[in-house]
Amino acid sequence: xxxxxxxxxxxxxxxxxxxxxxxxxxxxxxxxxxxxxxxxxxxxxxxxxxxxxxxxxxxxxxxxxxxxxxxxxxxxxxxxxxxxxxxxxxxxxxxxxxxxxxxxxxxxxxxx
Amino acid sequence: xxxxxxxxxxxxxxxxxxxxxxxxxxxxxxxxxxxxxxxxxxxxxxxxxxxxxxxxxxxxxxxxxxxxxxxxxxxxxxxxxxxxxxxxxxxxxxxxxxxxxxxxxxxxxxxxxxxxx
Numbered sequence: 001x002x003x004x005x006x007x008x009x010x011x012x013x014x015x016x017x018x019x020x021x022x023x024x025x026x027x028x029x030x031x032x033x034x035x036x037x038x039x040x041x042x043x044x045x046x047x048x049x050x051x052x053x054x055x056x057x058x059x060x061x062x063x064x065x066x067x068x069x070x071x072x073x074x075x076x077x078x079x080x081x082x083x084x085x086x087x088x089x090x091x092x093x094x095x096x097x098x099x100x101x102x103x104x105x106x107x108x109x110x111x112x
Numbered sequence: 113x114x115x116x117x118x119x120x121x122x123x124x125x126x127x128x129x130x131x132x133x134x135x136x137x138x139x140x141x142x143x144x145x146x147x148x149x150x151x152x153x154x155x156x157x158x159x160x161x162x163x164x165x166x167x168x169x170x171x172x173x174x175x176x177x178x179x180x181x182x183x184x185x186x187x188x189x190x191x192x193x194x195x196x197x198x199x200x201x202x203x204x205x206x207x208x209x210x211x212x213x214x215x216x217x218x219x220x221x222x223x224x225x226x227x228x229x
């Protein structure tokens with residue numbers, strides 16, 4: 001089982017739809033959680049960081065469920081420009097280990 | 113600078129040749145990370161530095177890969193005797209520190225696309 005798992009999609013949704021992605025992680029010691037967005041093999045751009053139960057920024061909401069070991073990303077009123085791959089990353093913080101462990105990403109296509 | 117800078121953008125090497133990639137972290141950031149992204153989005157951690165000291169090198173294929181972060185110089189990742197499977201995008205990231213919420217957030221450079229022929 002991979003340390004961080006995501007549904008690869010693709011998710012095809014119409015403009016204005018609400019879409020949610022889940023990401024599960026296996027290391028219960030994980031402390032920090034991140035959603036990044038990646039367009040066409042460019043660099044990952046930070047979307048949200050999650051340290052406690054959740055975070056909200058405009059149309060984007062991230063929720064952390066430590067008991068079930070997953071984080072979710074909700075996108076409301078989706079725009080064409082939201083089409084991208086959404087990557088979940090987890091910082092294990094086990095000892096001094098600060099590397100990010102990545103999911104394989106979820107592909108989103110928002111259609112007109 | 114305000115962004116992580118990476119050079120070159122693209123690098124083409126024949127099998128067996130050396131490749132050297134550079135990364136300048138965001139000014140004031142203490143940590144530098146190197147990741148390799150191959151097909152199907154898989155990100156693989158290679159190595160991290162705290163200032164000029166190796167912090168975690170558990171991801172490095174030690175026999176051909178080496179990396180340095182020297183004071184007042186860009187960090188570098190060097191691959192001796194490249195192989196076809198080294199073809200990937202190599203991303204560098206930096207973060208401020210590891211204390212307190214938000215300070216472990218990693219910011220990424222634009223990457224170097226290495227093609228080994």
